[in-house]
Amino acid sequence: MSAGRSRSTSAASAATARPSVPGDVSALRTRVVSALVMAPLVLGALYLGGVYTDILMIAVGAGMAFEWARLTAGGTRTAVLTAALGVGAGIALFALDRPGWAAGVLALAALAAPALVGRGSGLRGRMWLAAGVIYLGAACLGFLALRHRPEVGLLLVGWLIAVVWATDIGAYAAGKSIGGPKLLKRISPNKTWAGLAGGVGSAALVSAPIAAAQPELARITWLPGVAGVTAAGAALALVAQAGDLLESALKRRAGAKDASGLIPGHGGLLDRADGLAAASLVLALSIGALDATA
Numbered sequence: 001m002s003a004g005r006s007r008s009t010s011a012a013s014a015a016t017a018r019p020s021v022p023g024d025v026s027a028l029r030t031r032v033v034s035a036l037v038m039a040p041l042v043l044g045a046l047y048l049g050g051v052y053t054d055i056l057m058i059a060v061g062a063g064m065a066f067e068w069a070r071l072t073a074g075g076t077r078t079a080v081l082t083a084a085l086g087v088g089a090g091i092a093l094f095a096l097d098r099p100g101w102a103a104g105v106l107a108l109a110a111l112a113a114p115a116l117v118g119r120g121s122g123l124r125g126r127m128w129l130a131a132g133v134i135y136l137g138a139a140c141l142g143f144l145a146l147r148h149r150p151e152v153g154l155l156l157v158g159w160l161i162a163v164v165w166a167t168d169i170g171a172y173a174a175g176k177s178i179g180g181p182k183l184l185k186r187i188s189p190n191k192t193w194a195g196l197a198g199g200v201g202s203a204a205l206v207s208a209p210i211a212a213a214q215p216e217l218a219r220i221t222w223l224p225g226v227a228g229v230t231a232a233g234a235a236l237a238l239v240a241q242a243g244d245l246l247e248s249a250l251k252r253r254a255g256a257k258d259a260s261g262l263i264p265g266h267g268g269l270l271d272r273a274d275g276l277a278a279a280s281l282v283l284a285l286s287i288g289a290l291d292a293t294a
Contacts, residue, residue: 174198
């Protein structure tokens with residue numbers, strides 16, 4: 001009788017396990033379809049530049065601010081909308097060549113949104129919200145500043161996007177295949193030191209041929225040739241993964257798996273652009289500082 005029970009239990013377990021395979025396939029299909037729909041729109045807008053990139057960044061910036069505020073504002077709608085509208089308006093003013101006004105609107109939104117949060121959020125929640133408005137707004141302005149650079153804007157953002165994508169792919173592949181010690185288990189349980197190394201190495205490998213094919217990249221970034229661009233790609237990979245960890249900390253604090261469900265199979269805009277936001281800000285500030293001291 002015990003053998004019969006064992007066989008029936010195994011059969012039941014197998015039957016229970018089988019539905020996960022179609023479920024995984026369905027989830028993968030959803031991710032692929034979403035990517036196939038969104039990637040051409042995003043890349044097309046970035047390639048065309050001008051007003052197309054401006055509109056894209058206004059929408060993305062406002063959307064990321066909306067998600068960030070939802071995770072920090074304790075469900076206060078007025079605070080969430082103030083953060084989203086403030087970031088979107090700041091990006092729009094920057095696109096209209098009003099950088100001073102853009103900075104002022106972002107600062108005002110960073111002050112106003114936390115003031116509208118309900119008492120349940122606490123001081124830390126308000127600080128997270130204010131920091132998010134400034135951080136995301138500045139990151140989007142940095143990306144636009146890079147894309148708006150005459151003649152070389154597309155090269156700069158193309159390299160930046162290639163570095164961030166290579167970082168994500170390399171980190172995932174190395175983390176899954178090698179595993180090993182966790183990077184910051186309390187913040188992001190799935191990230192490993194091997195994944196970090198894989199992301200940095202992949203970003204460097206992508207940067208080298210781009211720099212060799214486009215010598216102009218080293219000049220506009222004030223870097224010493226192919227070796228300098230390769231090293232900068234590795235450094236930006238570290239920045240991108242820091243941005244990823246920042247968003248992981250935000251979601252863990254809020255008890256959320258994803259920033260939102262805006263992109264089927266992928267989560268929210270923050271889930272897709274966290275690394276790119278951090279890398280855009282650092283690259284734009286670095287080139288701007290070097291330009292200013294030249």
